[in-house]
Amino acid sequence: MRLNPLLALSAFALLGHASAMAADPPVIGLVTKTETNPFFVKMKEGAMEAAQKSGAKVVASAGKADGDNAGQVTAMENLVAAGAKTILITPSDSKAIVPAIKKARDKGVQVIALDSPADPADATDALFATDNYKAGVLIGEYAKAAMAGKPAKIITIDLLPGHPVGAQRHNGFLKGMGLTTFEAKSNELAKPAEVVCMADGFGDQAKSQTAMENCLQKVPAVDVVYTINEPAAAGVFNALKKAGKEKGVIIVSVDGGCQGIRDVAAGKIAATSQQYPLKMAAMGVEAGIAYAKTGKKASGYVDTGVMLIAKNPVAGVESKDTKTGTDLCWGKK
Structure with missing residues (x-):
């Protein structure tokens, strides 16, 4: 049976589009307070591991030290410019970071706080953290x-x-x-x-x-x-x-x-x-993937446990x- 050339071309185009989508994993940003504190090192490892299993891409950044709000603001701006649809952040300055969070959310980026809330807490879409x-x-x-x-x-x-x-x-x-x-x-x-x-x-x-x-x-x-x-x-x-x-x-x-x-x-x-930073990071990545697939954002506070x-x-x-x-x-x- 002979295929209609136009239908064949359309099918080829659709396959190519699907292939391009499959090759373009969702970008999830992670912004921690520092790169050296073992807690945040492990959080980064957890995010990378969860992303690898799920086919997402994590781009990690950090401030120079606890309290480096300017570094975190720059990191967020860079992530938005790079196409991140979700940003996971451990705020160094819970109040000063809020304008940067608002700018990202206004552009459709889901922002989830890990470990540390923003001030006010509802400045982010959700918070995954220890009590x-x-x-x-x-x-x-x-x-x-x-x-x-x-x-x-x-x-x-x-x-x-x-x-x-x-x-x-x-x-x-x-x-x-x-x-x-x-x-x-x-x-x-x-x-x-x-x-x-x-x-x-x-x-x-x-x-x-x-x-x-x-x-x-x-x-x-x-x-x-x-x-x-x-x-x-x-x-x-x-x-x-x-x-x-x-x-x-x-x-x-x-x-x-x-x-x-x-x-x-x-x-x-x-x-x-x-407390359990691996769990926080994995949950954040899962929420980022869900948002990329469904457009539904995470919300509220999730207690990740303490012992x-x-x-x-x-x-x-x-x-x-x-x-x-x-x-x-x-x-x-």
Whole structure:
């Protein structure tokens, strides 16, 4: 049977169009706070792995350090220009990034916050994150139980001023300690009398060590140290060890990264609240692919989970051991 040349040509054109579409995977941007923090390194790995399995393309960028809003704004603008239809972002400055997010959304780009919300939270289409206030409450409850009713002199090594994640973890920790604090929605850090020194370590080990050394100069005696994350906790431990004060001080933290769990097992950190950046990243990529296929955007807040990990359990506070923490660190299967 002889084919109509016009029909054959049309079929060929359609096949070529379908082939071109198949060869053009959806572009999903990932903008993290830094490229060096292990949490964000793992988040990037999770996004790349999820994209590879699903046939998407992830283009990753980051600020130079926590608080580098200008770097994140540039990264977002570049991603929009490169054709990204979804951008996943961990905001460094939750308020200052909002205009850039609005510009992207006005152009039809889906924007999802991972780990850290924008301010206001509905500036993004959705948020996939740990309940950071709960993470703080868990380590606060642990520290309180470990003190066995004794009054505590507390030092907090925080993130940076005005950041919602830093405030939520800090204030949640104080809530768990049974101290006067603010509620989860506040971006202000509470400072009850029991907190003898507060300093910002920017989530960085070296900066947190310096911050702790400065606190120890002001207040030589300390019982409990809250840290924003495990690199900060490592810096705090180094400062205490340098001063010959590492024994008998309870250090608590948040993240539950693989190195952090090793530090818990080694006794450097008493307990940490484990969260799952691989899960956040994978969910973000899945939402990006769904938007590319269906045009339907993700919405609202999705809690990606948190678990307390401790080497030595304390009465009245549920926790898992370091083997469990190692098996689950960063959300690996």
